Amino acid sequence: MTYQHILVAVDLTEECHPVVIRAQALANSCQARLSLVHIVEPMAMAFGGDVPMDLSMLQQQQFEQARERLNTFAGRYPELTADQRHLAYGQPRQEIHRLATEQGCDLIVVGSHGRHGLALLLGSTANDVLHGAPCDVLAVRLKKPE
Numbered sequence: 001m002t003y004q005h006i007l008v009a010v011d012l013t014e015e016c017h018p019v020v021i022r023a024q025a026l027a028n029s030c031q032a033r034l035s036l037v038h039i040v041e042p043m044a045m046a047f048g049g050d051v052p053m054d055l056s057m058l059q060q061q062q063f064e065q066a067r068e069r070l071n072t073f074a075g076r077y078p079e080l081t082a083d084q085r086h087l088a089y090g091q092p093r094q095e096i097h098r099l100a101t102e103q104g105c106d107l108i109v110v111g112s113h114g115r116h117g118l119a120l121l122l123g124s125t126a127n128d129v130l131h132g133a134p135c136d137v138l139a140v141r142l143k144k145p146e
């Protein structure tokens, strides 16, 4: 069995490039399509949900900046065309699952810090994405910064 459409989730940090390179190698070996997704998290989430002011303008700017950052990030992979770069707004787990289903992806690739102890209890995006995923999930171990 081989994969046909691989979705790689990126937080747009430098450390995420090895995750894309791994997903790309896998996609090449399976002759699968590769798509990239970044999720912009609502500002209110960072403040714990309830913010007594209108954040819509700021959120619009946040989304536009994220689009530029995604294009810069994806610029290293010229073979990924605009329709293979996705930007969504919301909670990463929910949006990654939604996009994977919508795009008919059969593998989601995420980076994993391999946390343990207290950090694991606090949770990670990789753990979160695994739960209830509509397809296989590959967690690529991220190297700790030197």
Ligand code: AMP
Pocket (backbone or CB within 6 Å): 009, 010, 011, 016, 019, 037, 038, 039, 040, 041, 092, 109, 110, 111, 112, 113, 123, 124, 125, 126, 142
């Ligand atoms: P974290 O557990 O938050 O350190 O993130 C680990 C991995 O989850 C990253 O390497 C990405 O693959 C993915 N990820 C985290 N945040 C996002 C995001 N906002 N959008 C898409 N993927 C993300």
